[in-house]
Amino acid sequence: EAGVAQSPRYKIIEKRQSVAFWCNPISGHATLYWYQQILGQGPKLLIQFQNNGVVDDSQLPKDRFSAERLKGVDSTLKIQPAKLEDSAVYLCASSLDPLMAGRSSYNSPLHFGNGTRLTVT
Amino acid sequence: AQTVTQSQPEMSVQEAETVTLSCTYDTSESNYYLFWYKQPPSRQMILVIRQEAYKQQNATENRFSVNFQKAAKSFSLKISDSQLGDTAMYFCAFMKHAFLQGGKLIFGQGTELSVKP
Numbered sequence: 001e002a003g004v005a006q007s008p009r010y011k012i013i014e015k016r017q018s019v020a021f022w023c024n025p026i027s028g029h030a031t032l033y034w035y036q037q038i039l040g041q042g043p044k045l046l047i048q049f050q051n052n053g054v055v056d057d058s059q060l061p062k063d064r065f066s067a068e069r070l071k072g073v074d075s076t077l078k079i080q081p082a083k084l085e086d087s088a089v090y091l092c093a094s095s096l097d098p099l100m101a102g103r104s105s106y107n108s109p110l111h112f113g114n115g116t117r118l119t120v121t
Numbered sequence: 122a123q124t125v126t127q128s129q130p131e132m133s134v135q136e137a138e139t140v141t142l143s144c145t146y147d148t149s150e151s152n153y154y155l156f157w158y159k160q161p162p163s164r165q166m167i168l169v170i171r172q173e174a175y176k177q178q179n180a181t182e183n184r185f186s187v188n189f190q191k192a193a194k195s196f197s198l199k200i201s202d203s204q205l206g207d208t209a210m211y212f213c214a215f216m217k218h219a220f221l222q223g224g225k226l227i228f229g230q231g232t233e234l235s236v237k238p
Contacts, residue, residue: 042127
């Protein structure tokens with residue numbers, strides 16, 4: 001099966017500019033997650049979608065970050081305007097069923113993409 | 122709210138030796154899962170091993186095993202016969218078992234493991 005696809009792989013922008021990241025989850029996966037991973041830290045959940053509805057966006061800085069998942073398939077994450085502290089890797093992940101995702105019968109609870117490394121100068 | 126703490130920012134081990142990475146967590150949930158993920162420079166998050174909290178037996182996957190102490194909320198990873206390819210960042214992660222709010226992973230800060238030849 002094809003994995004989680006993300007683009008672009010790298011992006012460099014100046015502060016106050018805008019940027020968008022794209023994610024295409026594994027086919028059939030209803031749940032999609034965006035994580036922010038600052039250098040030297042663990043990933044932090046920004047937003048979780050179930051189909052095209054938002055389940056959790058409690059840690060999304062809504063004054064500058066927005067995300068959508070139209071039609072419940074692929075998703076975009078946007079930052080406008082960007083700040084220096086937004087420099088990070090943005091990881092997208094998907095899973096089949098959030099209730100069962102932890103069970104050992106699943107190959108992996110979440111399937112991750114390779115991420116987009118954003119540098120804000 | 123759940124938290125995951127990894128107190129060892131960096132570890133090193135000689136090839137073929139054994140190393141243990143520590144992880145503690147805090148939760149009021151009774152039903153949850155714990156994981157160790159490996160992240161090489163490619164940034165791909167690779168599942169190493171999982172533990173279902175309701176299972177008392179410690180999980181093992183080839184050279185990887187865990188020491189799960191539920192009462193102490195401790196979940197350490199032991200890597201036996203370390204190989205150069207084990208060099209990576211290792212993250213401990215928590216997932217609660219719940220519809221919708223389940224599924225999301227809460228990560229620790231990570232431990233950078235270097236395996237030396």
